[in-house]
Amino acid sequence: MPDTIPAPALPVGHYGYDQVDRAFLADRVEQFRDQVARRIAGTLSEDEFKPLRLMNGLYLQLHAYMLRIAVPYGVLDSRQMRELAHIARTYDRDYGHFTTRQNLQFNWIRLEDTPDILARLAAVDMHAIQTSGNCIRNVTCDQFAGAAQDELVDPRVHAEILRQWSTLHPEFTFLPRKFKIAISGSPNDRVAARFHDIGLVAKPAPDGGTQFDVFVGGGMGRTPIVGVHLRDDLPEEDLLAYLEAMVRVYNEYGRRDNIYKARIKILVQALGTEGYRQKVDAEFASMNRARYRLPPETVAAIRARFGTPDLNAPDDAAARLDRARRADPAFDRWVRTNTHPHRAPGYISAVISLKPAGGIPGDATSAQMDTVADLADRYAFGEIRVTHMQNLVLGHVRQDELHALWQALRAADLASANIGLIGDIIACPGLDYCALANARSIPIAQKLGARFASPELQETIGPIEIKISGCINACGHHHAGHIGILGVDKKGEEFFQLTLGGSPGSDASVGQILGPALPEDATVDAIARLVDAYLVHRTGGERFLDTYRRLGAALFKDAVYATA
Amino acid sequence: MSDVRNNRREAGGSSVITANRLLDGRIVWQVAEGDWSPMIKDARIIPNAEIEAAIAQAAARQQADGLVGVYGVQIESDEATPTPVTVRERIRAFGPTVHPDFTPAAELEAHA
Structure with a gap:
């Protein structure tokens, strides 16, 4: 034991x-x-x-x-991170x-x-339940929850309620397929809510309580679809009843005869938004609402089991951060790219990039895990968040302590200043590890990371999201990449198909295929030409995505496929 | 694990038999009946005309041999060391390309 x-x-x-x-x-x-x-x-x-x-x-x-x-x-929490480090080592x-x-x-x-x-x-109160199989999977959440300046409602209490509702739910243990829920409390979607089976966005209700926007039927995989907006006024007390009705309709009508058509997105498309809504409403109306009601007392009881940070920064915290930024350009660059505004004066959220130039996105050694745990204890109330972009976040850092945190991160090779930039690549494990993959994702990410390693170059290129999947299951979210890269198998060899124009956020869109798949040794050069074309044609402060949306695919197609 | 992508066999070609070890999941290659090696260079080469019968025979005793997921892998005809024709099986045979320390050859050397 x-x-x-x-x-x-x-x-x-x-x-x-x-x-x-x-x-x-x-x-x-x-x-x-x-x-x-x-x-x-x-x-x-x-x-x-x-x-x-x-x-x-x-x-x-x-x-x-x-x-x-x-x-x-x-x-x-830091105790859990240290246990993960121990397991990695042992x-x-x-x-x-x-x-x-x-x-x-x-x-x-x-x-x-x-x-x-x-x-x-x-x-250490951890497990591996709901990480596989045709059940409701681990609920994902905004990495800046409870900290972000733009947040309207902290969604973590509701995420925990959904966890408790879904774990071992007797009706939902054998769904037609896996089922993924994401929840945010910010109008700026950082959870890809519109690419989930159910996406929830918590917000204040007119009566002072909480209500939810509900998206359904989004997803990636071989049939990428942006979810439809089912309602904008789901009251907190009906959260479980309504989600129960939504999943029941899927459980009853979702296809079990064809694994490729079994996700709820296919059902919603088949029934149409109104058809699906009517079935959910009928189920909802027939339910024992008292039994499923989520009363404020229950929400309060769950909330009471969350520890809260004692946010109490000195009055001059922001001024001290400003001074440190002026004195240290490398730190200043990292603050520009790797932090997020906090709701509390004198605090800031820090993103720890797990994307060193030429490294494997999302990998951390046991020593790095221990370091992050120690730094979380020292600077962030022992709390660590994992992002769906495969980075880590310390949510509540005093601004006057940020420079010391950055120095410690730099000593552990954890201070890459690339969040939201071209080096911040999502990559699935791909064919180097995954039994389902058709092609390797990690080497492409490593080569791109090395090619665009310069922090100055990355800042010049600006916000751009590259996402790489080793097969059509799209664990690397390539459909939602500004530049998506999909590995395909052609007679046993790796090729890579490019998609452009995807976005996971509030302006969600599915990337469009640019043209024929490229051989592995031509893919990184092709993306470099794509980026060059963007730099030539962008105007003002346009992101890559903005330029693509303004000009369309033709010039990028020329850049990728034009032969010398 | 067995995969439809590994059922591509050319009539005149040759294959080897592979599986994962039950206890640790690691990849092994059949050397002889009941004898398996982590190194593909040790593998018995079987003409494709005989491979299905050999796979069935190996699969029938996989629990006794402590294995799971027995299947055949076609190899190149012109290589001195058995080399799978697909990149997937080459990665299985020679290890992840992103961690040179984790290849079967490096492991063997480390334990020598």
Whole structure:
């Protein structure tokens, strides 16, 4: 059994487990320990065992087992991060990979070690449930939740409520396909709400309470679709009832005969927005609303199990940050790119890039994880957020302490100043690790990162999102990339198809295919030509996406496919 | 794991048999019946005309051999070392391209 690790009174930023939660996790670990023993003994076949291991986040990938660990709404505490570092050192190859769904994957796990790993995770209130299978997956959330200046409602309490509602939900354990929910509380969509099965945006209600915008039927994969806006006035007290109705309609009418047509996006398209809405409304009307009502007292009780930061910066915090920026140009650049405005005077949110030039997007060594945990304790109330862009965030940093934080990050090779720039590339594990992939994503990301390594060049190019997927399942979100790169298999060799014009945000759009797929050794040069064409044709402060939308694909097509 | 992409076989070609070890998931290649190696260079080369029967035979004893996901991989005909024809299987055989330390050859050397 793992060492006893004292739990903090209430962790800042996420729900603090109680004894019921811990007893459930302990039972679940022992259940899986028995299942693993039976698989090794041969009393469970692989076909019988596979759905059981997937319910515990354990995949068999290209080279080994992969364990995907849930980070609910992307928030960790330092104690949990240190445990992940310990697992990386002890059971894996000294690193972990943060994913586009705010989770963490270990790529070299042994089946026989998995029950012990899950026991260690349970000891710090973590697990790998809802990271695989046709269930409601781990709910993702705005990485600046509870901190952002532009936020209207902190959505993490509702994300936790959705987690508790969906975990082991008896009706929704065997849905037609996986089901992904994202939630934000800001009008500026940082969670790709419109690319999720359900996207929620919390906002103040006219009566002073909370209500939600609801998007449904978005998704990527082989059929990329921007979700439709189902309603803009879902009251908090009906949140669970209405989502229950939405998922019930999907569970009843979603296709189970064809895996490629089984996501809710296909159902919504087939029924039409109005047709789907009518079925949901009919289901909603027939429900026992009292039973599903989410009363303010319940929301308050969940909120009470969240630790809150004691935000109390000195009056001159902002002035001291200004002085530090003027004195240190490299720090000033990092502040420009890697921070986000905080709601509280004297505070700021800091983004830790996991995209060093030429590195593997989302990878962190155990030493880096420990460093981040230490820095979170020192500067950010022990709280760490994982972003769907595969970076980390310290949400609440005093402005007068930001320079010291940056120096510590730089010493750990964690201070790349590239957030939102061309070096901030999303890449799935691709064919180097993934059993489903057709092509390698990581080497393309590494070459692009090295090609555009200069921070000055990256700032000159400006905001641009490159996203790379190794297959049409689109874990690398290529459909939502300003420049999307999709790896395809042509007779056993890798080719890469470019898409332009995708966007994950409030202006969500699906990227359009530019032309024929390119060989691996031509892809990075083609993207460099694309960027050059943008720099020539942009006007004013246009982002790449703006220039593309203004001018269309033709000039970029010429840049990519013109032969010398 | 077995994959439809690995069922492409040329009539006159040759293949090797691969699987993952049950306990740690690591890739192995069949050397002889009941004998498996992490190195593809050790693999038994089987004409495609005989490969399906050989796969069936290996699959039938995979639990006893501590394996999962037995399947065949076509190899190039003109290479001294067995080399899969697809990039996917080359990565399985020779390790992830982004971590030279994690290749089967590097591991073997590290444990020598």
